[in-house]
Amino acid sequence: MAIARRHRTNLDIWPGFVDALATLLMVIIFLLMIFMVSQIYLRDALDGRDEALASMDDKVTELADLLNLERKSNTTLRANVSQLTGELESSIARQDALNSKLSGLMIKLEDSQIAQQKAKDDLEVNRRKIMILKQDILAMEALKNRLEHDLKGAKTDLGSKTTALGKQKEISVAAKAQLALLNQQMAEVRQQLADLSEALEISEQKGKDRLAKIANLGKRLNSALASKVHQLAKYRSEFFGRLREVLAGRSDIQAVGDRFVFQSEVLFSSGSAEIAKDGQVQLGQFAEALKEIASKMPKEIDWVLRVDGHTDRRPIKTTQFPSNWELSAARAISVVKFLKAKGLPSKRLAAAGFASFFPLDRRSDEIAYRRNRRIEMKFDQR
Numbered sequence: 001m002a003i004a005r006r007h008r009t010n011l012d013i014w015p016g017f018v019d020a021l022a023t024l025l026m027v028i029i030f031l032l033m034i035f036m037v038s039q040i041y042l043r044d045a046l047d048g049r050d051e052a053l054a055s056m057d058d059k060v061t062e063l064a065d066l067l068n069l070e071r072k073s074n075t076t077l078r079a080n081v082s083q084l085t086g087e088l089e090s091s092i093a094r095q096d097a098l099n100s101k102l103s104g105l106m107i108k109l110e111d112s113q114i115a116q117q118k119a120k121d122d123l124e125v126n127r128r129k130i131m132i133l134k135q136d137i138l139a140m141e142a143l144k145n146r147l148e149h150d151l152k153g154a155k156t157d158l159g160s161k162t163t164a165l166g167k168q169k170e171i172s173v174a175a176k177a178q179l180a181l182l183n184q185q186m187a188e189v190r191q192q193l194a195d196l197s198e199a200l201e202i203s204e205q206k207g208k209d210r211l212a213k214i215a216n217l218g219k220r221l222n223s224a225l226a227s228k229v230h231q232l233a234k235y236r237s238e239f240f241g242r243l244r245e246v247l248a249g250r251s252d253i254q255a256v257g258d259r260f261v262f263q264s265e266v267l268f269s270s271g272s273a274e275i276a277k278d279g280q281v282q283l284g285q286f287a288e289a290l291k292e293i294a295s296k297m298p299k300e301i302d303w304v305l306r307v308d309g310h311t312d313r314r315p316i317k318t319t320q321f322p323s324n325w326e327l328s329a330a331r332a333i334s335v336v337k338f339l340k341a342k343g344l345p346s347k348r349l350a351a352a353g354f355a356s357f358f359p360l361d362r363r364s365d366e367i368a369y370r371r372n373r374r375i376e377m378k379f380d381q382r
Contacts, residue, residue: 096360103259107378259308259376259377259378259379260286260376260377261360261374261375261376262279262282262374262375262376262377263370263371263373263374264311264331264373264374264375265370265373266278266279266282267279267282267283267331267335267375268331268334271316271318271321271327273320273321273327273330273331273333273334274334275334275335275338280338283335283338283339283342284342286339286377287338287339287342287343287344288342290305290339290344291342291343291344294344294348301381302381303348303379303380303381304347304348304349304350304380304381305339305344305348305349305350305377305378305379305380306350306351306352306377306378306380307332307335307336307339307349307350307351307352307375307376307377308332308352308353308354308375308376308377308378309327309328309329309330309331309332309335309351309352309353309354309375310328310354310355310356310358310359310372310373310374310375310376311324311327311328311355311356311372311373312356312359312368312369312370312372312373313356313359313364313369313372314369323355324355324356325353325355326353327353327355328353328354328355329351329352329353330353331353331375332351332352332353332375333351335351335375335377336349336350336351356372359371359372360372360374
């Protein structure tokens with residue numbers, strides 16, 4: 001009984017075991033199916049990601065190439081900008097040098113034109129004197145010819161009268177008196193002719209002497225003028241050298257050609273003709289150097305310091321300064337008055353205002369405006 005019961009019990013376990021195994025197998029198969037499906041899905045997802053990554057790598061490579069090209073172009077542009085900047089600075093320097101040379105040439109041209117005009121005036125005066133002398137000589141020659149003609153006529157009359165008297169053989173007292181008078185007149189005419197000839201020779205000699213004196217005077221005048229110009233150039237060179245030592249290190253005070261250029265910002269405030277404190281210091285040093293040079297100059301050199309005021313092209317219109325003419329002239333006059341107060345003689349100073357009509361830089365920017373606002377001082381001879 002017990003054996004049968006046990007046998008029956010064993011027979012009841014196997015179906016359940018089989019069911020459990022079948023269920024487990026189905027679960028395993030289901031899990032495997034899910035794993036395979038997930039693997040397929042993950043493979044597709046990974047394949048899409050690989051393609052996306054490859055595409056992104058291509059884009060990154062392309063962007064890197066573009067970045068390298070931009071860097072190269074940027075480097076090239078920087079090099080070009082540096083080169084253009086250097087060329088611009090060199091061109092500005094060349095322009096400044098050319099402007100300086102042009103200013104010097106213009107000044108030399110003005111001086112040569114003045115000297116040429118003076119020489120023309122002297123030559124015209126000498127020509128007039130020579131013409132007057134030639135007219136005097138021609139008048140004397142005409143008088144001489146007329147007297148010679150009168151003498152010949154008198155001789156002809158005398159011959160004809162002598163022949164008539166010979167033929168008639170009767171000489172009256174009146175005829176003898178007339179003949180004596182005619183002889184006396186002929187003697188007087190000959191004497192006058194001799195006097196005129198002597199006077200003509202003296203006049204010609206005087207004319208030659210005058211021409212020689214005029215030529216000699218011209219040579220002496222040219223020699224004296226050249227000597228004074230040489231002396232003035234010597235003291236001008238010493239003057240500029242001394243001022244360069246005094247004003248060394250100042251970029252806003254420059255020597256341009258034969259003149260010193262003070263930027264207006266050094267001496268004046270904007271729109272003002274009153275010298276600032278810093279400008280008074282600079283002009284004081286300038287005045288001391290000028291007095292030192294002036295004390296060494298010979299008295300026969302008639303020198304003068306010309307102070308020229310210049311503005312930029314921007315117009316000004318105030319109650320005190322209706323235009324740039326008044327502003328430039330007022331600034332030049334202020335500098336002249338300051339130099340006079342420092343001990344320089346008034347007769348050695350001159351002021352002039354040129355407004356904006358003689359610019360150093362013809363551009364229309366702030367740098368050009370700053371360069372054109374200036375005070376120029378030129379050491380010259382009257």
